[in-house]
Amino acid sequence: MLQQILRDMYIEPELLAELSEDQKQYLFVKMREEQVRRWKEKVKEFEERENNQPTKPSKPGRKKVEFLQGQDGQEWVWVMGDHANDKPIQQLLDEEAQVKALQQAEKEAQEMRKKEEENWKRQLEDEKKKLEKQKEETELLIRRKQQEAELYQSLKESQQLAQKLQDEKKLQEIKKLEELKAVTERERRKSVEKYDNMRHRRSSEIYIRWKEMRNALERTAEESSQEVEASWQKQEKKSKEAEQKMRELARKAREEYKESMKRTNQLIQAARAFSDRGKAGSHTERPPVPPKKHLTNRSSIKRWTNRPSRPPGRAAVVAWFQLEERPRGAGLDRDNKIATWFHGIITRLDCERQLRDRPIGSFLVRVSERVWGYTISYRGEDRVKHFLVDTTDGGYQFLGASQIQHSSLADLIGFHRDNAITISGGEKLLYECGQTVEPPDYSELLLLSESTSL
Numbered sequence: 001m002l003q004q005i006l007r008d009m010y011i012e013p014e015l016l017a018e019l020s021e022d023q024k025q026y027l028f029v030k031m032r033e034e035q036v037r038r039w040k041e042k043v044k045e046f047e048e049r050e051n052n053q054p055t056k057p058s059k060p061g062r063k064k065v066e067f068l069q070g071q072d073g074q075e076w077v078w079v080m081g082d083h084a085n086d087k088p089i090q091q092l093l094d095e096e097a098q099v100k101a102l103q104q105a106e107k108e109a110q111e112m113r114k115k116e117e118e119n120w121k122r123q124l125e126d127e128k129k130k131l132e133k134q135k136e137e138t139e140l141l142i143r144r145k146q147q148e149a150e151l152y153q154s155l156k157e158s159q160q161l162a163q164k165l166q167d168e169k170k171l172q173e174i175k176k177l178e179e180l181k182a183v184t185e186r187e188r189r190k191s192v193e194k195y196d197n198m199r200h201r202r203s204s205e206i207y208i209r210w211k212e213m214r215n216a217l218e219r220t221a222e223e224s225s226q227e228v229e230a231s232w233q234k235q236e237k238k239s240k241e242a243e244q245k246m247r248e249l250a251r252k253a254r255e256e257y258k259e260s261m262k263r264t265n266q267l268i269q270a271a272r273a274f275s276d277r278g279k280a281g282s283h284t285e286r287p288p289v290p291p292k293k294h295l296t297n298r299s300s301i302k303r304w305t306n307r308p309s310r311p312p313g314r315a316a317v318v319a320w321f322q323l324e325e326r327p328r329g330a331g332l333d334r335d336n337k338i339a340t341w342f343h344g345i346i347t348r349l350d351c352e353r354q355l356r357d358r359p360i361g362s363f364l365v366r367v368s369e370r371v372w373g374y375t376i377s378y379r380g381e382d383r384v385k386h387f388l389v390d391t392t393d394g395g396y397q398f399l400g401a402s403q404i405q406h407s408s409l410a411d412l413i414g415f416h417r418d419n420a421i422t423i424s425g426g427e428k429l430l431y432e433c434g435q436t437v438e439p440p441d442y443s444e445l446l447l448l449s450e451s452t453s454l
Contacts, residue, residue, distance in 0.1 A: 361430030
């Protein structure tokens with residue numbers, strides 16, 4: 001099962017939920033090692049492919065970037081502010097803000113002046129139209145007076161009156177034009193003064209506003225920087241705590257592995273010593289023998305041919321148990337009776353409910369619906385722990401490094417009555433949790449099926 005997970009680099013969430021914390025940690029380390037191994041292979045393949053490819057000649061006319069070289073032969077680098085003639089960054093920013101403010105003010109003033117010139121042009125056109133109208137009215141008045149003079153005066157007096165009217169008309173036009181020029185010149189001077197005043201005033205206003213905006217942005221950036229710094233320190237603290245926790249878990253795993261190997265070696269030495277004393281005729285009590293890591297040939301047990309990697313459903317688990325596990329005595333104790341701790345296909349929630357009010361050290365073994373194997377549910381100090389038992393290699397063992405492979409499920413349970421499952425947790429299987437329902441939840445597993453060939 002572990003090899004399949006490493007091959008696919010994926011584990012189903014339901015199966016992951018069945019693993020204990022130590023098993024999850026071990027699986028994570030193995031998957032990470034597999035990722036690193038694959039990455040190194042890819043890098044090696046890429047380097048070999050790059051080394052075997054011929055170098056391509058550069059195309060003529062192709063753009064190329066070349067850096068200036070310094071006295072030391074390296075790329076020339078100028079760090080702003082290091083030279084004696086370099087202005088401080090604050091001064092540069094102020095000058096840049098003043099120039100931009102002046103440009104903005106000139107642009108606004110030019111737009112305003114353009115609008116005023118358009119207004120002047122419209123006023124001049126209106127004045128011209130008024131003068132034309134007055135001219136027409138004056139000419140009409142002169143003609144009317146001439147006609148009246150012709151009726152009552154002589155020709156000479158009439159001509160004198162007409163000439164007088166013409167002179168008065170010219171004087172009025174000249175006077176109107178001079179007044180219009182004076183008004184235009186006066187308005188132009190006012191516009192220029194207004195333009196200059198507005199340009200300086202707007203330049204100062206824009207500069208002050210930009211400076212305030214920059215100060216506000218700097219304050220915001222400083223506050224954000226402080227928040228980011230605080231968040232980063234908080235994340236760094238969490239990261240260090242997580243790293244410390246990972247190191248602690250790795251240390252405990254190493255200690256557990258060393259203790260397991262030490263215990264195994266002690267049991268092996270005790271077995272050899274007993275064997276030597278047996279050969280010498282000694283009749284002392286036989287010490288406990290550790291379960292074998294390499295099982296004997298079980299070719300007599302029927303196997304499910306072309307079995308999928310994981311159970312497709314509950315019916316497949318029942319068929320697998322009846323075909324492979326029941327002939328091996330799974331679910332039976334060492335007296336070939338149905339073990340009290342054995343349960344059928346029950347959910348994680350059901351087993352936790354059964355173990356909730358039990359003393360610490362209570363346990364049960366349930367058939368897993370997620371893998372071809374079992375799950376040992378153990379009542380710990382603060383919660384119920386679940387340990388996955390793998391059967392894909394023909395024996396019974398926990399998922400992990402250098403786990404002892406047992407010849408039967410009862411042997412595994414018996415071994416861990418005296419030996420903790422993990423050193424860090426100290427889980428010893430002390431109290432069996434039996435059935436709470438009738439009929440028992442393993443009934444469907446122990447019924448003889450009409451056909452066991454798949």
